[in-house]
Amino acid sequence: MTTTSSFTACTHRIRAFIERGGGGDTAFATLVRELFALQFAHVAPYRRLCEARGVSPESLGDWRQIPAVPAAAFKEFELTSLAPSECVAVFHSSGTTEHRPSRYFHSADSLAVYEAALRPWFARHVLPTAWSAFRPAMVCLAPPPQLAPHSSLVHMFACVSATFGGSGSRFLATVGADKAWQLDSAAALDALREAESAGQSVVLLGTAFMFVHMLDELARRSLCFTLPPGSRLMETGGYKGRSRELPKAELHALLTDRLGVPPESIVCEYGMSELSSQAYSLVANHSVFHFPPWCRALVVSPETGREVPDGETGLLRIFDLANVGSVLALQTEDLAVRRGDGFELLGRAAPAEARGCSLLAA
Amino acid sequence: MTLPNYFLADLPPEADLTPAMVTDACLTLKRNRAHYLAVRDTPSILRTLVRTGEDWLCDDYPFRRFALKEGPLHTGFSAHTLATGLDHFFKQLTGENIEALLAQELGPAHRFDAFCASNSDSRTRRLALATGPELVGHITAGCVPNAAFMAILLGLLTRSAQFIKCSRGGAFLPRVFLHSLYGSEPKLAACIEIAAWRGGSPALEEALFAQCDAVTATGEDVSVEKVRRALPPRVRFAGYGHQVSFGYITREAISGWRAKKIVAAAAADVVAWDQLGCLSPHVFYVEDNNVGFALQFAEQLAAELERREAAEPRGKISTEDAAHIAARRAIYEVRAAHSPETTRHWCSADSTAWTVVYEADARFALSCLNRFIYVKPVLDVGEALRGADPVRDHTSTVGLAAQEHELEGLAKQFARWGATRLCPLGQMQNPPLTWRHDGRLLLGDMVRWTDWEQ
Numbered sequence: 134m135t136t137t138s139s140f141t142a143c144t145h146r147i148r149a150f151i152e153r154g155g156g157g158d159t160a161f162a163t164l165v166r167e168l169f170a171l172q173f174a175h176v177a178p179y180r181r182l183c184e185a186r187g188v189s190p191e192s193l194g195d196w197r198q199i200p201a202v203p204a205a206a207f208k209e210f211e212l213t214s215l216a217p218s219e220c221v222a223v224f225h226s227s228g229t230t231e232h233r234p235s236r237y238f239h240s241a242d243s244l245a246v247y248e249a250a251l252r253p254w255f256a257r258h259v260l261p262t263a264w265s266a267f268r269p270a271m272v273c274l275a276p277p278p279q280l281a282p283h284s285s286l287v288h289m290f291a292c293v294s295a296t297f298g299g300s301g302s303r304f305l306a307t308v309g310a311d312k313a314w315q316l317d318s319a320a321a322l323d324a325l326r327e328a329e330s331a332g333q334s335v336v337l338l339g340t341a342f343m344f345v346h347m348l349d350e351l352a353r354r355s356l357c358f359t360l361p362p363g364s365r366l367m368e369t370g371g372y373k374g375r376s377r378e379l380p381k382a383e384l385h386a387l388l389t390d391r392l393g394v395p396p397e398s399i400v401c402e403y404g405m406s407e408l409s410s411q412a413y414s415l416v417a418n419h420s421v422f423h424f425p426p427w428c429r430a431l432v433v434s435p436e437t438g439r440e441v442p443d444g445e446t447g448l449l450r451i452f453d454l455a456n457v458g459s460v461l462a463l464q465t466e467d468l469a470v471r472r473g474d475g476f477e478l479l480g481r482a483a484p485a486e487a488r489g490c491s492l493l494a495a
Numbered sequence: 496m497t498l499p500n501y502f503l504a505d506l507p508p509e510a511d512l513t514p515a516m517v518t519d520a521c522l523t524l525k526r527n528r529a530h531y532l533a534v535r536d537t538p539s540i541l542r543t544l545v546r547t548g549e550d551w552l553c554d555d556y557p558f559r560r561f562a563l564k565e566g567p568l569h570t571g572f573s574a575h576t577l578a579t580g581l582d583h584f585f586k587q588l589t590g591e592n593i594e595a596l597l598a599q600e601l602g603p604a605h606r607f608d609a610f611c612a613s614n615s616d617s618r619t620r621r622l623a624l625a626t627g628p629e630l631v632g633h634i635t636a637g638c639v640p641n642a643a644f645m646a647i648l649l650g651l652l653t654r655s656a657q658f659i660k661c662s663r664g665g666a667f668l669p670r671v672f673l674h675s676l677y678g679s680e681p682k683l684a685a686c687i688e689i690a691a692w693r694g695g696s697p698a699l700e701e702a703l704f705a706q707c708d709a710v711t712a713t714g715e716d717v718s719v720e721k722v723r724r725a726l727p728p729r730v731r732f733a734g735y736g737h738q739v740s741f742g743y744i745t746r747e748a749i750s751g752w753r754a755k756k757i758v759a760a761a762a763a764d765v766v767a768w769d770q771l772g773c774l775s776p777h778v779f780y781v782e783d784n785n786v787g788f789a790l791q792f793a794e795q796l797a798a799e800l801e802r803r804e805a806a807e808p809r810g811k812i813s814t815e816d817a818a819h820i821a822a823r824r825a826i827y828e829v830r831a832a833h834s835p836e837t838t839r840h841w842c843s844a845d846s847t848a849w850t851v852v853y854e855a856d857a858r859f860a861l862s863c864l865n866r867f868i869y870v871k872p873v874l875d876v877g878e879a880l881r882g883a884d885p886v887r888d889h890t891s892t893v894g895l896a897a898q899e900h901e902l903e904g905l906a907k908q909f910a911r912w913g914a915t916r917l918c919p920l921g922q923m924q925n926p927p928l929t930w931r932h933d934g935r936l937l938l939g940d941m942v943r944w945t946d947w948e949q
Contacts, residue, residue, distance in 0.1 A: 178833050185832035203825035210833065435814060435821035437845045446814045448821060466822045468814065482818035 140175070140214065143167050144242050144457045147427070151249050151455065155426025164454055165196045168461050175214035178206070179460050197431060197440070201450045201464035207235035207407050212460050215240050224285035224406040227370070237285065237406050243458035247409040248292050250455035254425040255293050258413035259400050261334050261363040269364075270301030272324045274339030274347060276314055277304035285406040286369065290338050301327060301335070306343065316346045325358045325392070334363030337392075340370040344388060345379060351391045359393030366394055369402035381420065403478055407463055409455035412476075423475040427454040432471035446470050446479065496561045498674050503690035504666040512692055514702035517658075520688045521706035524656035525630055531682035532654050536608045540651050541593050543680050548588030550675065551581060558675035562668060567810060569667035570638045572769060575807040580768050581668075583925045584641055588648070592928040597652065599929050600938040601625055607654060610947055622947045627653025628709035628731065631941065634660050634722050636694075636714030639772040640668035642735070645932075646711060647672065647687060653941055658703055659689040662714075666691040694718055700725055709941050711735070733940035735933050738773040738891035739861065742920050743879055743905070745897040746782035749792055757896045758792065760921025761868075762799040764894055765849070767924035769809050770864045774892045774916075774924050777862040778869040780879040789872030790839065793853040797841030800849040800866065809848045809866050819863045820847040827852050857882030876905060880912050887913050891933060896920040 147164055150156055170190035173180050183189060183200050193199065202212060207226070219240040226235035239247065261269060271294040273287075281287040287304075294302040305321045306314045328335040337360075339347075344366075351357070366388055379387070385399050403422050404411040410428035414420055424430050431440050432447040441447040449465045456463070469476040498505055503512060503520060550556045559581070566577045597604040602613030610622035631653075633646040643659055647669070650657040659669060670689050677684035692699055694714070700722070704710060709731040712722040716736035723732055742761060749757055764776050779796070781789035824847075830838040837855040849866040857878050860869045873879045883890065893914045897905055906917050915934030916926065931937065 178829065181832040182829050185828065203822065203829060205822070205826045206829045209826075210829065435817035436847055438821075448818050464822075464825055466818065468818055482815050482822065 140171050140457075141242065143171055144246060147454050147457055148246050148249050151246070151253075151425075151427050154253065161427065161429070161454070162196050165199065165452060165461065166190065166193065168454060168457065169193065169196070169199050172214060172460055176212055176460055178210040179212055196452070199452065199462045201452075201462040202460045203464045204235065204405065204407050204466065207237060208233045211236065211238070213238040213458055215243070215458050222288070223283055224288065225283040226406045227284065227286070234283075235406055237459060240458055243409075246455050246457050250410045250425065250427065251289050251292060252296055254411060254413065255289075256297060258415070259293075259336060259338075259365055259367045259402075260297055261336070261365055267333075268297060268299035269333065270303070270324075270328065270335045271298035272302070272321075272328070272335055272337045273304045274306060274316060274321065274337065274343035275304055276306045276308045280308045281314075286340070286404065289404070289411070293338075298336075299333075301331075314340075314343060316343055316350070318347070318350045321347055321350070322354075322356070325360070328360055328364070329358050332361050334361045334365070336364065337366045339366075339368065341368055341379070341381075341384060342370075344368055344384060345377060348384075348387050348391055349377075357391050357393070364392075364394055364398060366392070366399045367402055368399065369404060405463070405465070407456075407459070408451060408453050409457075410453045421472045421475045421477050424451070424453075428452065430469075430476050432469050432476055441471050443471050443473065448482070449476060449478075496557055498561075498671070501677055501684070502670060502673060502688060504661065504670045512690060512699055514698045517690070517699050517702040518706060520690075521630060521656075521658060521703065524658060524686055524688055525706070527682070527685040528629065528654070528656035532651070532656065532686045535654065535683075537597070537605050537652070540654075540683075541590055543676075543683060544588060544593060544648060544651065545590045547676055547679055548585045550679070551585040551588075551672075556675075558671055558678065562671045566667060569664070571810040571812060572638075573808045573810045576766070576769055576810060577668075579766075579807065580639070580641075580924070583767075584644055587925075587928040593648075593652070596929045596937065600936060601942070607652070610945075620949045622949065624945045624947070625653075625938075625942045626945065627655040627938075627943075628707070628941060630656045630658065630707050630709075632658045632660065632703050632707040632710040634694075634700075634710065634712040634714065634718075635665060635669070636662050636718065637771065638662075638665040638667065639768045640672070641772070642713045643669035644672060645928075645937075647676075648928075649937060649941070650687070651683065653938065655709070655941075657687045658707070659687065660700075660703065661689065661691045663691050663693055695721070697725070704730060709733075711940075731940060733935075737889060738933065739859075739886050739889050740774050740776050740892035740894070740923055741859070741883060741890070742776045742779040742894040742896070742923070743876065743909075744779060744781045744792065744895075744920065745901050745905070746784060746788060747898045747901060748896045749781060749788050751898070753896075754792075754795075757920060758795045758799050760896065760919070761792075761796055761894075762803050763921045764923040765796075765800060765866055765868045766803050766807055766809075770862065770866050770868070772924055774926065775864070776868065776894060776923055777864075778859055778871055778883075780857070780871050780873045780882070782875060783872035784874060785872075789855075789870055790853055793839065793851050793870035794841065796868070796870065797849070797851040800851065800868075801843065804843060804848045804866075812847070812865050816863075816865055817847045820850060820865060820867055823863050823867065824850055827854075859883040859886050861886075876908050880908070890914050892916040892918060892923050892926075894918055894920040894923040 173190050186200050188200050215238050220238045221241050222239040224237040273290040275287050278287050278291045305317050309315050401414040402411050412422035412424045414422050429452045431450045433450050434441050434447045449467045449469045451463045466482050468479040468482050551559050563574045594604050603611040606625040610624045612622050631650050635643045704726050711733045712719045713735040719734040719736045781792050783789040827840040831840050839853040841851045843849045853870045857873050859882055893909045
């Protein structure tokens with residue numbers, strides 16, 4: 134049994150911190166240090182990395198020095214403090230070309246923290262302003278949880294649908310033999326028609342590639358909708374080769390054209406299966422993302438590993454208190470520009486265009 | 496020094512090329528060729544090339560100085576890396592070497608000048624004359640300039656007008672070389688055009704290919720294939736797709752008195768052109784037999800790369816390239832912490848300047864380059880070749896460090912396996928002028944023969 138009483142107590146404190154909406158830098162630093170010490174003690178592959186770096190809970194100076202584990206390590210190592218008997222869910226990274234996905238294990242407790250973390254930040258950024266008086270239908274361009282039990286995104290959609298969604302909430306995709314998600318176009322069109330005729334605002338949640346599939350279907354049928362005022366679209370993730378790729382501005386313009394949703398009602402989300410908190414952009418055509426107060430992002434220089442000055446580009450490193458059962462410090466391969474306490478996402482560092490003639494992509 | 500506007504590549508980057516400009520340039524090249532190049536004999540061209548090569552080896556030659564001063568900004572290589580790379584190429588540009596190249600490819604050196612006979616021609620009572628294409632188009636990739644330099648050299652020897660299309664950012668060194676040629680022989684340089692545009696500009700390429708009677712292309716397999724498909728059927732084509740290289744070091748060699756030299760030679764291969772050429776090693780296989788030679792070699796290589804960085808710094812790289820190195824290092828750091836007996840890594844401090852990864856897994860690994868090298872222990876050459884099997888059809892050079900008595904056996908194994916060039920470690924990026932690129936004749940695809948039976 135690795136979930137010690139101190140782990141449980143720390144998890145409760147973190148959950149309370151999240152439910153209070155954070156609590157200042159000092160409280161964050163205290164909890165981060167406490168969680169790091171527990172993860173150092175209970176996540177063996179992580180402890181080995183820390184020891185190789187010469188960092189221990191005792192020697193740690195600033196919390197920003199906590200060693201970040203590369204997201205790719207989740208494919209090779211079981212970065213979890215949980216005993217197998219405690220696991221109630223495993224989230225895998227998406228992507229059809231990946232031979233070996235990342236695995237992120239959850240216990241009932243850690244899943245509860247995950248859900249506690251995702252709800253308020255989602256509500257603040259995605260829900261229509263009048264949501265407390267009205268439960269909008271959550272139309273998810275994704276398969277239902279029983280078809281995609283390892284998708285953290287689907288779990289999130291299910292959680293927000295159950296918490297905030299009205300009676301018309303539904304999932305509108307299936308999973309193909311190749312594990313790719315397939316939009317149920319007829320059901321999607323029905324959902325749009327219903328929303329338009331009922332005149333009640335609706336929230337559409339989906340990945341960029343599922344929105345592209347939907348737009349292609351609308352274009353094929355020469356259809357346009359005007360979703361009721363207050364409707365929101367939340368778009369997340371990349372394309373992973375699952376549809377033609379559109380620049381974000383073009384995708385949003387098409388969504389505005391075809392669905393009648395103004396640009397300021399389109400929200401972008403940034404999340405990963407290895408994280409428990411999500412970042413959102415505040416305005417659709419402005420790509421600056423913010424994490425909630427219990428999750429901090431640093432933009433670090435790939436050359437030195439140190440935080441870059443404001444306005445400069447580097448790799449995104451995330452410290453997520455809600456990652457209670459795993460590792461709180463995650464080194465992504467995403468490039469971002471530091472913008473105040475947020476970041477402008479540039480996307481995955483694509484295999485660099487080789488300047489020589491050894492052009493095999495690594 | 497500023498370069499005058501002689502070539503399309505001299506136009507400011509914002510100047511858009513049009514198909515009409517490409518067509519006009521090709522027609523001018525053909526006219527100039529007829530007047531200035533087709534009438535030249537081999538010895539005179541050879542003299543010009545040798546003189547230009549000698550100029551480039553002089554420290555105070557203005558074009559060399561310009562290339563070293565401005566090159567870091569345009570190419571991303573440090574001045575030292577540029578100087579070393581340019582010196583290696585131009586030292587090869589001697590009359591003796593060019594004559595050897597002509598002899599290798601054509602037999603008698605004056606095949607382009609008159610009907611003449613090799614020994615085998617004489618035995619069959621024949622004379623033969625070689626004729627080069629009127630206009631050759633060269634599609635080059637990357638900013639290691641050797642492929643473009645060789646293309647220019649071969650094109651001049653075949654008396655062909657040439658249009659060199661570089662990738663954006665890859666034109667700088669070939670362009671300075673052409674200006675130097677212009678400086679010594681404007682009429683010869685007037686038979687060569689150089690331009691840079693982004694690959695996959697079909698209108699420009701169609702205009703170019705319509706005028707060419709031969710085309711060469713280097714780059715990614717997909718790009719090379721695209722060029723081939725875009726050519727009219729009458730156009731001759733020589734394509735050189737992506738290639739990788741690696742080194743092989745025997746137990747006897749690394750355990751002997753030459754160990755230090757072998758490490759220095761390996762470092763030279765990693766440092767040359769910042770490892771960005773297709774002849775640069777991705778991996779060094781080291782015969783080990785579980786006694787730690789490979790680990791020791793990796794550690795010494797790291798120390799050597801650190802020393803080299805101080806004297807011959809790697810060029811500045813983009814944030815994206817640095818991010819790739821950082822991401823790759825990060826995963827090896829976790830593996831090394833977890834299984835130090837099978838994975839170790841050494842990195843430059845506070846930079847991505849150099850990285851050595853020791854990995855006890857013989858599977859070939861593609862480096863992210865920019866001085867990022869794998870060292871892999873193997874029991875014997877058989878294990879190395881099995882590990883490298885996925886890149887068997889893409890392997891160019893194998894750099895060898897072995898004792899004299901081991902070399903012939905190894906060479907045969909690598910050759911039968913499919914490698915097209917074997918060389919001593921330390922020389923991987925310095926092929927001789929006569930190097931049969933990717934195991935093929937240099938002029939074989941370009942030349943038309945006329946046999947005259949007596």
